[in-house]
Amino acid sequence: MTPNPSYAVAANPVHHDGNSLHVLFAGESQTSPLHALGPKIYDYYLLHFIEKGNGTFRTEHHIYELGEGSCFLIHPGQLVSYVSDTKHPWRYRWVAFIGQDAHNIVAEAGFVDNHSVFTFIKEHSHIPTAISRMQEVFYTKKESAHMASLGYLYLILAEAQDVLSSQSRLTGTESQVQRTVKQMILYMSTQFAHPVSIEQMCDSLGYNRAYLSRIFKKETGLSPVTYLLKLRIDKSRQLLLERPELSIEQIASSVGITDALYFSRQFTRFCSMSPSAYRNRIGRKPGGSSQL
Template sequence: MDSSGSHSYTYSVGSNPVSYDSQTLHVLFAGESQTLPLHQAGPKIYDYYLLHFIESGSGSFHTEQHKYELGEGDCFLIHPAQLVSYISDPNQPWRYRWAAFTGAEADRLVQQAGFSPDTPVLAAAEGRVIPDALAGMMGAFNANRESAHLTSLGYLYLIIGEAAERLSTHSRLPGTGSQVQRTVKQMIHYMSSQYAHPVSIEQMCDSLGYNRAYLSRVFKQETGLSPVTYLLKLRIDKSRQLLRERPELSVEQVASSVGLTDALYFSRQFKRFCGQSPTAYRIATARRGDNSSR
């Protein structure tokens, strides 16, 4: 920023070449500006979300409930139907980037990030994820290709992901009940999405950032099963579905499809959980289906 107090006003914006037509999520435009001292917008109401990232300078952001003094690295999100205003500092006016977005999914996405009318500010965002994503949106729109619509959504999700990481109210330290339940849900989701691959419990623990002993303990407290047993039961349950619905698949192919490449091990574990071999289970379910159709 020019320390002499002389600032040249700049303003540039790129609009989405794909017009908004009730899409579930849509970035309307993205821009950047070096504001003049005491540059003010509002008080006014917007009918879309408008996110600003402050690259340099300072100023104040006013909502219906609060006033925020903001500077370099801060973000503020204007919510639809909220009366707001914002004004640049008289000596070090803001230089910022922004993007506007809307759509049926926008509310849910904003809530997932941790923003609300009472929490509209992300303080001192680290790194370059958000400003680079905003710049990427603007560049994509200025290229005036229809693919820019999809590109802008990718950048928006990057921004939301970064905000969620920073605004999350959940501590990364284990201990609280809500955190334990959240961690167990993450483990269940991980296994439910990865069961068909040769995933290990160690890999899952590494991806979640906890040691295996801790995760095994809290998982069993919440579910009554160890992670190893839960994953195996999940695979057996999926294999039962395949045995019933895909008669053209061999037992070996079913085993491989649920992440168990050793067919003999699969058959032993299937009998352990179901009381009969995979082949006997398939024959019995097929016979019951034939009898019910008569």
């Protein structure tokens, strides 16, 4: 027996005023047999999640037969059409969003090239619940609905990123070693201001230190210890010029080195002069960041 058609949509009560990311509306529908849209284009991103049923999604270059657990993202200006199955029509939820940062965010989530369609391999997806919560907060008509909808949108895109990155691993677009090294670089780039150690990073990433040191050296040419120290020295050089009111001890602490004497020795090792000499010499050059 074919379910009775239904349709509900809730719009964001907060007007889009050039926000970097903005959810326009969210909705749900039990479509009727052969329910069709397009061919047409949209001027916003429109993501659908199929809860039940079957149907066909078409772009200018591809045709996808999609069923339960599938998700497809329509990009602005993309010519598309989609139609529900005769016997088992789609029940789906959707969310529309726009904004200056939307393109970069969906690309970061993995929606690039032909990766605008995927089928979840998880037993349960949080996407339909997140879209449902969006509808609920929009119905309240509160100003806070805008912020809440962004939170739910990020949760949706985070789950999509998990699936799309998993699919990328299966196709071998990036090796596990390369991804792990990127994670190490990200960890050090965000944690260098704290007195973290390589051991702590290894524990955080869940790998043996010897293994991480070996793959990192192979990919970057530097050991993790040297890379982290160089990162800290590079940042300290910037602070020496831009913050003349800070003492050498304060700068050392600001880049995660608690021993000012050790900092001075390592700075001299990398820059062939002491921190004080560097500040005085470079800061007095024409165009220098500071004049002491």
